[in-house]
Amino acid sequence: MEFYNICYICGYINPEKLVDYSICKCCLYQYGIDDTVYGHESLMEYRNGWIKEGFPFKGILGYFKSIDKLLLQLDNLKKLEISNYHSLFTAHQVNKKWTNEVNQDLIRNSWDKYY
Numbered sequence: 001m002e003f004y005n006i007c008y009i010c011g012y013i014n015p016e017k018l019v020d021y022s023i024c025k026c027c028l029y030q031y032g033i034d035d036t037v038y039g040h041e042s043l044m045e046y047r048n049g050w051i052k053e054g055f056p057f058k059g060i061l062g063y064f065k066s067i068d069k070l071l072l073q074l075d076n077l078k079k080l081e082i083s084n085y086h087s088l089f090t091a092h093q094v095n096k097k098w099t100n101e102v103n104q105d106l107i108r109n110s111w112d113k114y115y
């Protein structure tokens with residue numbers, strides 16, 4: 001099911017279902033670690049960090065090539081609901097600070113800085 005392959009950080013559709021200890025192939029977030037300890041807030045913190053670092057794809061700067069391609073991927077986040085978060089350990093905690101909306105200003109500022 002495609003839903004479980006979408007990364008909550010970067011919106012990338014991974015080839016395999018993301019479960020605890022899975023690592024997203026795009027942003028390299030590892031599920032079931034920080035989200036277990038700090039809850040869903042860690043998702044927002046990690047996403048903002050990833051954006052500020054220039055959206056490295058598999059650690060390779062420049063993968064996205066165009067901001068449109070990046071925004072298209074981040075658009076996948078709109079398909080996600082935090083109440084459906086798939087971590088086995090945090091399934092019953094819902095942090096309302098998590099949002100499936102990305103900070104557009106942060107994205108554009110980082111884009112201008114890196115590309």
Ligand SMILES: [Zn+2]
Binds near residue numbers: 007010025028029
């Ligand atoms: Zn990701």
